[in-house]
């Protein structure tokens with residue numbers, strides 16, 4: 367397994383002085399032989415898994431947890447009409463996107479940095495509402 371990537375961190379504001387810090391855990395990077403990328407969170411237990419374009423549930427061996435798959439089986443998939451199909455709703459808690467937290471920023475020094483486009487983490491994104499000038503520019507250029 368590769369070195370664990372950092373969580374994705376971002377800051378969101380209402381444009382009126384309130385800020386929230388968002389943190390999403392990294393996605394598992396394991397790939398099956400057909401190029402499907404696992405939808406689990408980085409470092410998870412159990413089989414690697416994803417869904418094929420036809421909706422089939424695909425799974426394959428997790429070398430970090432080899433006991434999680436039937437002995438002698440390396441990979442497989444089950445179509446939606448099969449009795450052992452795993453519905454996407456049943457995988458929701460394991461889906462990496464759900465490994466996410468949001469908390470309000472209360473430190474005035476951090477808020478001051480954010481207002482100056484200087485987040486504490488250098489690779490964090492900032493999501494803020496457009497200003498009236500930015501909206502007018504988009505309207506003037508026919509993009510909204």
Ligand SMILES: [Zn+2]
Pocket residue numbers: 394395396404405406407410413414415
């Ligand atoms: Zn995985």
